[in-house]
Amino acid sequence: MTQNPVLAAAPLPTGFDVVRSTAASRAALGVSIVLVLLAASLPLWGESSWMREFVEIACYxxxxxxxxxxxxxxxMVSIGQQAFFGFGGYVMLMLGNFAGLNPFVAIPLGALAAGVIAVPVSYVAFRLSGGYFAIGTWVIAEVFRLSFxxxxxxxxGSGTTLTALRGIERATRESVTYWMALACVVAAVALVYLFLRSKRGLALLxxxxxxxxxxxxxxxVARMKLAVYVVAAFGAGLAGALYFLGNxxxxxxxxxSVNWTAFAIFMVVxxxxxxxxxxxxxxLIFWALxxxxxxxxxxxxLGLGLLAIVVTIFFKQGLWGFAQQRWGWSLFPTQRVLVRGGMER
Known part of the structure; x- marks a missing residue:
């Protein structure tokens, strides 16, 4: 049985080491830990409006x-990820309103439901490729919208209100929602980062x-694409459940709404x-605007569109991509660099 050369470890040349972190990334890790601990204490001294703003940024x-x-x-360029965003939100609401489940517990279950529903949806979406895949995912999202x-x-069509939180005090509700948003952000960054640093991440690239x-x-290929599609649906469902819990x-x-994916594309670009x-x-830029x-x-x-045009013309790899190329900033390095033994990056 031949070994996969992409996933196999190759022997290193004599006198060289593989470096997977930088001085900036190590400093960023320490600063991030301090910021997360400080942010976790926000409900004890901050205003409720600050917590609501953070939850909104976290969902974005x-x-x-x-x-x-x-x-x-x-x-896989999709313009229909709002299908899982909305599905996660609706599952969270139905579990809370109809099943009597605590809505905070229903958030990960809504995300899990979005990941599960992505499996049969993928059988339809993966029959398409390129631009057809993008348009097909949009059509699928419209089917979800019309169904609900x-x-x-x-x-x-007019929607409904989350009534399961009526027995919970507003201060408690806002604090727990904030802490869940903070935990979801940390988990999303950590899991994506660890995945991209793994051999499976190399395979995905x-x-x-x-x-x-x-x-x-x-x-x-097929198994990897399905796994990433399901994980992306899970994350979108998590963001949707969290957003509508706060809303x-x-x-x-x-x-x-297709605006969700349009906003995501804007933020990423x-x-x-x-x-x-x-x-x-x-x-952060989108929230501030x-x-x-x-x-x-x-x-x-018009300002959003103008900013997107300026960035795509003058900063083709985005603002952080420009900073990374110009000054070598990389807070979450995923690549492996071969250096001579004893050298520091």
Missing amino acids: FIFAMMWNLLAGYGG ANISAVGG AIRDNEVAAESQGIP LRISPDAAF IGGIGRIEGPLVGA NKFLSDYGTWYL
């Missing part, structure tokens, strides 16, 4: 991170670059596609 970031995993690393719009138990060549080297209301037009830091930078400029109506949308 997680959704953009999953789209980046799917398209930026997996090469015709379910009267969840309010039909090989599939993105050339499916035929990757398969000829023994990589199970307390859901409707088909809000849950399955602005920050830098195919980089873990990209969705984080893009989510949405926070301070949304009152300007159509001028706000």
